[in-house]
Amino acid sequence: MNLFAAIGRVFLLFLRETGALAVFAGDAVTGCIRPPLYWALIGKQMMRIGYFSLPVVGLTAFFTGGVLALQIYNGASRYGAETFVPVVVLVGITRELGPVIAGLMVAGRVAAAIAAEIGTMRVTEQIDALTTLATNPIKYLVVPRLVAAVVSMPILVAIADCIGVLGGYIASTQGLGFNAHLYLSNTVDNVTYNDVSSGLIKAAVFGFIIALMGCYNGFRSKGGAQGVGAATTTAVVSASILLLAANYILTNLLFVK
Amino acid sequence: MAGGSAKVELKGVKKRFGDKVVLDGVDLRIDHGESLVVIGGSGTGKSVMIKCVLGILKPDEGQIFVDGKEVTRLRGRARDAVLRKFGMLFQNSALFDSLPVWENVAFGLIQGRGMARDKAHEMAIEKLGKVGLGPEVGALSPAELSGGMQKRVGLARAIAADPEIIFFDEPTTGLDPIMADVINDLIVTTVRDVGATTLSITHDMVSARKIASRIAMLYQGRIIWQGPTAAIDNSGNPFVEQFIHGRAEGPIKMEVRR
Ligand SMILES: Nc1ncnc2c1ncn2[C@@H]1O[C@H](COP(=O)(O)OP(=O)(O)OP(=O)(O)O)[C@@H](O)[C@H]1O
Numbered sequence: 001m002n003l004f005a006a007i008g009r010v011f012l013l014f015l016r017e018t019g020a021l022a023v024f025a026g027d028a029v030t031g032c033i034r035p036p037l038y039w040a041l042i043g044k045q046m047m048r049i050g051y052f053s054l055p056v057v058g059l060t061a062f063f064t065g066g067v068l069a070l071q072i073y074n075g076a077s078r079y080g081a082e083t084f085v086p087v088v089v090l091v092g093i094t095r096e097l098g099p100v101i102a103g104l105m106v107a108g109r110v111a112a113a114i115a116a117e118i119g120t121m122r123v124t125e126q127i128d129a130l131t132t133l134a135t136n137p138i139k140y141l142v143v144p145r146l147v148a149a150v151v152s153m154p155i156l157v158a159i160a161d162c163i164g165v166l167g168g169y170i171a172s173t174q175g176l177g178f179n180a181h182l183y184l185s186n187t188v189d190n191v192t193y194n195d196v197s198s199g200l201i202k203a204a205v206f207g208f209i210i211a212l213m214g215c216y217n218g219f220r221s222k223g224g225a226q227g228v229g230a231a232t233t234t235a236v237v238s239a240s241i242l243l244l245a246a247n248y249i250l251t252n253l254l255f256v257k
Numbered sequence: 258m259a260g261g262s263a264k265v266e267l268k269g270v271k272k273r274f275g276d277k278v279v280l281d282g283v284d285l286r287i288d289h290g291e292s293l294v295v296i297g298g299s300g301t302g303k304s305v306m307i308k309c310v311l312g313i314l315k316p317d318e319g320q321i322f323v324d325g326k327e328v329t330r331l332r333g334r335a336r337d338a339v340l341r342k343f344g345m346l347f348q349n350s351a352l353f354d355s356l357p358v359w360e361n362v363a364f365g366l367i368q369g370r371g372m373a374r375d376k377a378h379e380m381a382i383e384k385l386g387k388v389g390l391g392p393e394v395g396a397l398s399p400a401e402l403s404g405g406m407q408k409r410v411g412l413a414r415a416i417a418a419d420p421e422i423i424f425f426d427e428p429t430t431g432l433d434p435i436m437a438d439v440i441n442d443l444i445v446t447t448v449r450d451v452g453a454t455t456l457s458i459t460h461d462m463v464s465a466r467k468i469a470s471r472i473a474m475l476y477q478g479r480i481i482w483q484g485p486t487a488a489i490d491n492s493g494n495p496f497v498e499q500f501i502h503g504r505a506e507g508p509i510k511m512e513v514r515r
């Protein structure tokens with residue numbers, strides 16, 4: 001076995017995979033802008049992707065905010081800089097932790113559910129049946145999930161931001177002896193449009209990645225229950241990794257001048 | 258061959274999966290208004306053949322014509338327009354498990370033709386009646402039905418939009434003999450009253466004799482015999498003879514190790 005041949009084969013496989021994903025994403029995006037749009041399905045998916053993710057996203061945001069306050073207090077008190085706790089919690093949650101934590105939780109929940117559902121439809125020929133009923137499966141299955149995820153993720157993250165800051169507030173005032181009134185005014189004075197909006201932009205991109213990876217892996221699954229299981233795993237792992245990579249790129253674009 | 262014009266025609270269609278050749282140059286025409294039955298052993302590529310016609314699978318070689326126009330490489334809207342002429346019963350029904358039974362049946366009416374939902378509901382219940390299912394079944398989910406009931410819902414879905422061409426992939430498999438005969442009658446009347454062109458796949462020779470105006474046999478990726486239904490008993494073809502009499506001995510070797 002020739003080493004170069006092996007490397008070449010892996011490289012070609014990589015190109016084929018990225019090419020297939022790019023074609024799929026292109027089809028999905030053009031599907032979003034060409035009628036018909038299935039509004040009822042978009043609404044249903046917003047419930048499933050956005051609304052039902054609220055508990056898990058809210059809880060993780062709450063504890064993350066609390067832990068953030070504790071750790072920053074711990075670090076800042078070495079320099080007598082405790083007064084910065086509210087600001088750092090606010091910036092940390094809105095810029096990074098809100099979108100990333102919510103994104104990862106939703107990736108685990110939603111990318112898996114989408115891949116399992118669409119994958120099952122694929123292996124039981126339901127997607128072929130859609131085609132024969134002259135309904136484009138991309139428009140009927142992918143577009144509603146994509147639109148719903150892109151719209152609901154920013155809303156989810158906005159809520160997660162509030163709950164995360166609340167978590168920091170409760171940890172600080174109950175555990176660390178901060179003055180409640182001061183903490184609040186310190187937080188409110190330091191909210192900036194850029195911090196919040198950058199987080200929401202990230203959220204929308206994460207929503208796109210999550211739905212895309214769920215749908216793409218579902219569509220490609222083959223061979224029964226085992227195939228669907230593999231697609232589900234791949235969907236979650238690839239969505240999470242792509243999400244973190246995209247976060248790095250977006251942070252560069254949004255903050256590093 | 259009958260004088261009618263070809264509704265669907267396959268010319269030299271080849272399809273392989275990896276090294277495995279499934280279709281090896283299929284030539285077949287289905288004339289307007291005829292009821293063709295394709296017989297053949299399990300795994301000979303009957304389902305693959307109709308999936309090629311519908312464009313679910315892309316043939317490696319060959320051409321497919323519908324109403325005289327080549328459809329082999331159509332995409333997007335042009336393909337949807339052709340598919341609107343078709344109804345299809347999948348071998349394993351392929352019902353949408355996220356939708357109730359009636360919406361499965363009405364799917365082509367609502368999504369494909371933009372019919373209002375209550376009108377489509379009415380039509381769906383009527384079609385369910387034709388396959389022997391009462392209106393109460395309409396509200397159930399497909400997972401709550403038996404295999405034979407699912408097959409009949411799939412049948413109702415295939416005929417719901419009164420398509421010009423209907424493909425039935427094993428319409429009577431898994432049904433009791435009486436219901437199988439009801440379904441045979443339904444296929445016969447659909448062809449006669451609506452003027453539909455049908456292609457049915459079956460292993461059930463009773464059903465084949467009843468619904469077919471012509472029978473074709475697929476073996477090793479080719480059509481090895483075709484002729485009017487009446488000619489099947491003296492085809493003079495040893496493969497056909499063996500198949501219709503269901504003998505283990507003969508030119509068709511089943512790949513079983515003893
Ligand atoms: N998507 C696929 N990928 C790989 N091989 C396939 C695929 N679909 C079908 N085959 C193979 O093609 C051959 C023909 O399959 P097909 O489903 O057409 O058989 P059939 O004639 O309909 O049989 P049956 O009467 O049992 O339904 C089989 O050997 C099957 O393994």
Ligand SMILES: [Mg+2]
Binds near residue numbers: 303304348
């Ligand atoms: Mg089959």
